[in-house]
Amino acid sequence: MAPTRARPTPPLLLALVAVVIPGPGSAQVSIHPKEAFLPRGASMQVNCSSSCSENLSLGLETQWPKVELDHGHNWKLFELSDIGDDSKPLCFENCGPIQSSASATIVLYSFPERVELDRLPTWQPVGKNLTLRCLVDGGTPRSQLSVKLLRGGEVLHQEPVGVDSRNPKEVTVTVLASRDDHGANFSCRTELDLRPQGLALFPNVSVIRQLWTFDLPVTEPKLDTPDLLEVGTVQKVMCSLGGLFPAAEARITLELGGHTLTSKSTNHRDLVSATALVTAEMEGTQQLRCVLELADQILKAERTLSIYNFSAPVLTLSQQEVSEGSQVTVKCEAQGGAQVRLSGAPPGQVQFTLNASSEDHERIFTCSAALRVAGQELLKNQTLKLHVLYGPRLDENDCPGNWTWPEGSQQNLSCQAFGNPPPKLTCSRKTDGALLPIGEVKTVTWAMNGTYVCHAVSSHGNITREVFLKVLPKSPIWPIIIIVVILATVVFVGVLTIYIYNRQRKIRIYKLQRAQEEAMKLKVPPH
Ligand SMILES: *[C@@H]1O[C@H](CO)[C@@H](O)[C@H](O)[C@H]1NC(C)=O
Ligand SMILES: *[C@@H]1O[C@H](CO)[C@@H](O)[C@H](O)[C@H]1NC(C)=O
Ligand SMILES: *[C@@H]1O[C@H](CO)[C@@H](O)[C@H](O)[C@H]1NC(C)=O
Ligand SMILES: *[C@@H]1O[C@H](CO)[C@@H](O)[C@H](O)[C@H]1NC(C)=O
Ligand SMILES: *[C@@H]1O[C@H](CO)[C@@H](O)[C@H](O)[C@H]1NC(C)=O
Ligand SMILES: *[C@@H]1O[C@H](CO)[C@@H](O)[C@H](O)[C@H]1NC(C)=O
Ligand SMILES: *[C@@H]1O[C@H](CO)[C@@H](O)[C@H](O)[C@H]1NC(C)=O
Ligand SMILES: *[C@@H]1O[C@H](CO)[C@@H](O)[C@H](O)[C@H]1NC(C)=O
Ligand SMILES: *[C@@H]1O[C@H](CO)[C@@H](O)[C@H](O)[C@H]1NC(C)=O
Ligand SMILES: *[C@@H]1O[C@H](CO)[C@@H](O)[C@H](O)[C@H]1NC(C)=O
Ligand SMILES: *[C@@H]1O[C@H](CO)[C@@H](O)[C@H](O)[C@H]1NC(C)=O
Ligand SMILES: *[C@@H]1O[C@H](CO)[C@@H](O)[C@H](O)[C@H]1NC(C)=O
Numbered sequence: 001m002a003p004t005r006a007r008p009t010p011p012l013l014l015a016l017v018a019v020v021i022p023g024p025g026s027a028q029v030s031i032h033p034k035e036a037f038l039p040r041g042a043s044m045q046v047n048c049s050s051s052c053s054e055n056l057s058l059g060l061e062t063q064w065p066k067v068e069l070d071h072g073h074n075w076k077l078f079e080l081s082d083i084g085d086d087s088k089p090l091c092f093e094n095c096g097p098i099q100s101s102a103s104a105t106i107v108l109y110s111f112p113e114r115v116e117l118d119r120l121p122t123w124q125p126v127g128k129n130l131t132l133r134c135l136v137d138g139g140t141p142r143s144q145l146s147v148k149l150l151r152g153g154e155v156l157h158q159e160p161v162g163v164d165s166r167n168p169k170e171v172t173v174t175v176l177a178s179r180d181d182h183g184a185n186f187s188c189r190t191e192l193d194l195r196p197q198g199l200a201l202f203p204n205v206s207v208i209r210q211l212w213t214f215d216l217p218v219t220e221p222k223l224d225t226p227d228l229l230e231v232g233t234v235q236k237v238m239c240s241l242g243g244l245f246p247a248a249e250a251r252i253t254l255e256l257g258g259h260t261l262t263s264k265s266t267n268h269r270d271l272v273s274a275t276a277l278v279t280a281e282m283e284g285t286q287q288l289r290c291v292l293e294l295a296d297q298i299l300k301a302e303r304t305l306s307i308y309n310f311s312a313p314v315l316t317l318s319q320q321e322v323s324e325g326s327q328v329t330v331k332c333e334a335q336g337g338a339q340v341r342l343s344g345a346p347p348g349q350v351q352f353t354l355n356a357s358s359e360d361h362e363r364i365f366t367c368s369a370a371l372r373v374a375g376q377e378l379l380k381n382q383t384l385k386l387h388v389l390y391g392p393r394l395d396e397n398d399c400p401g402n403w404t405w406p407e408g409s410q411q412n413l414s415c416q417a418f419g420n421p422p423p424k425l426t427c428s429r430k431t432d433g434a435l436l437p438i439g440e441v442k443t444v445t446w447a448m449n450g451t452y453v454c455h456a457v458s459s460h461g462n463i464t465r466e467v468f469l470k471v472l473p474k475s476p477i478w479p480i481i482i483i484v485v486i487l488a489t490v491v492f493v494g495v496l497t498i499y500i501y502n503r504q505r506k507i508r509i510y511k512l513q514r515a516q517e518e519a520m521k522l523k524v525p526p527h
Helices: 011-020 478-523
Strands: 029-032 035-039 044-048 058-060 068-069 074-078 090-095 099-101 105-117 129-140 145-151 152-159 168-177 186-191 201-205 222-226 227-232 234-241 249-256 263-268 271-279 284-294 297-308 314-317 321-322 327-333 339-342 351-355 363-373 376-392 402-406 411-412 417-421 424-429 441-443 450-458 461-472
Touching: 011 339, 029 090, 044 058, 044 090, 058 074, 105 186, 105 201, 129 145, 129 186, 145 168, 152 168, 222 284, 234 249, 234 284, 249 263, 249 271, 271 284, 284 441, 297 363, 327 339, 327 363, 376 450, 376 461, 417 450
Parallel strands: 029 099, 035 105, 227 297, 321 376, 402 461
Antiparallel strands: 029 044, 044 074, 058 090, 068 074, 090 099, 105 129, 129 168, 145 152, 145 186, 186 201, 222 234, 234 271, 249 284, 263 271, 284 297, 314 327, 327 351, 339 363, 363 376, 376 417, 411 441, 424 450, 450 461
């Protein structure tokens, strides 16, 4: 059986015919099945049968390719294939002169041919609106089709496609991008719900698009560097910026005069920084640049570095160690362009000669140079110390000549001699050469009394000085007691002597009276 192409009979005409000339009550055509729900492009069998008993001609009117599979006395079985749309195939018959027809309803379903989520921007700034757009092409019946826009598993927006919507259907949603959206997966999903027809829910998902968000402050990166660099030095420079996201994705490069420096980058939370070492090689100016790249953004910071060559001034002493009275020349020199100053020199002079004295010992000379570079004054200096050799000094301040101390007291026997080199000092008693323990605290004894000769000697001379050490005897308390005792004794002895003398005199007088009485008795005759 060869497939026969459907003859293009306008369905309207057929319908008209069917209405105008209805088939006889006993002779009616019928179609089976009367309704069909099929996937698009499917095939189906249609049985046209009739109750006509006369000379019968049966046919099927359809725009789809058809094949007669089988037939009976009053039926024909057709196969329709490649059904591309909802349609109503029509069975018709010519029962004798009478025509009649019957139609079936074919409803098709199809999955969307295209579910497409628009490309996302490569980088989306945080805080800016992002519009997601999904296009859905095809998919029937449209009344049973809906579209969802998703972030991960979260539904951002959902809408039914609707019966009379355009094809393709466009669905959009606007989301405010946040840091949390970094790496989020967006997708579009359609659902064809064929459950009312006893089938299932058929989803179709677009490709998943991942979003990369970023946040970048509007400030420029902070460039930490001195503006002045000395030739031959190595300086650390740093560039940093905070408040950015995602810090791990940021890239900082440091460039000097167009060449990228080897730098070390670190990021901590939302701060990213890079450090590099700058070697100042040549005098002049160089541009230091910091370039920060994040997402599709570039931030730059720039500084001008002035590289200078400034050597320290040179200070010279004709001799660093001289004897007292020698001439010393002090000279200060600096490179051209620098201002030089020499401490101790007459104003405006950078060289002078001095007659070294003991006061100049350990005198410090400072030679300083000032250079103006890029509006800043740089200072460098050099200092030197002069050493003057001078003979010993022993004066009243450091070695008092008169020491008058009470015996038994604690005293510091202090006598110091000065000089460079430091002199050796000895104090010995004039009379017997006994040495005085200089610089020690001693209990003063009577034996220390005397006149001493202190002698300071160094390689630069010697000096002598007399020191009188007078020891005051201890307060004489015993002699007073002795005197008091002697006086008391004398008084006592005196008093005793007077008493004894008086008593002896009285006894003598008494004896004299007795003698006189005895003598009188002798002169008077007895009774
Ligand atoms: C077509 O329909 C007629 C009438 O209902 C029936 O007798 C015949 O068997 C059917 N043919 C097929 C192949 O089902
Ligand atoms: C049926 O039609 C054919 C021609 O198509 C004819 O030869 C035949 O006689 C007719 N039969 C009847 C019963 O009308
Ligand atoms: C939609 O899903 C069906 C199965 O559920 C599949 O056959 C079809 O190819 C899908 N369409 C697209 C465009 O992915
Ligand atoms: C983002 O879009 C919403 C409406 O969708 C609007 O209210 C809001 O002002 C927009 N925000 C920005 C930053 O454009
Ligand atoms: C998005 O999908 C990728 C793999 O396709 C996965 O590695 C990533 O974790 C997903 N992102 C989120 C936020 O789930
Ligand atoms: C720095 O200046 C000194 C002289 O003051 C010179 O000898 C030296 O070569 C200079 N160095 C550089 C790197 O220019
Ligand atoms: C240096 O000073 C000393 C003492 O002050 C003096 O005796 C001597 O003559 C001076 N020498 C010169 C060269 O002026
Ligand atoms: C000399 O330079 C040093 C540093 O190099 C500085 O500490 C010092 O104060 C300077 N002295 C003078 C007198 O300028
Ligand atoms: C020490 O004192 C005596 C008088 O007590 C005095 O004559 C003498 O000059 C003094 N010597 C010194 C070196 O002061
Ligand atoms: C004694 O005097 C000398 C010089 O005056 C001083 O350096 C020293 O410390 C003193 N000794 C004591 C024990 O006070
Ligand atoms: C004690 O020493 C002083 C001076 O050093 C001297 O004048 C005095 O005579 C001395 N006294 C005695 C008792 O030696
Ligand atoms: C002390 O100096 C004199 C010259 O002032 C010198 O003649 C004498 O030898 C020196 N004595 C010592 C012990 O150095």
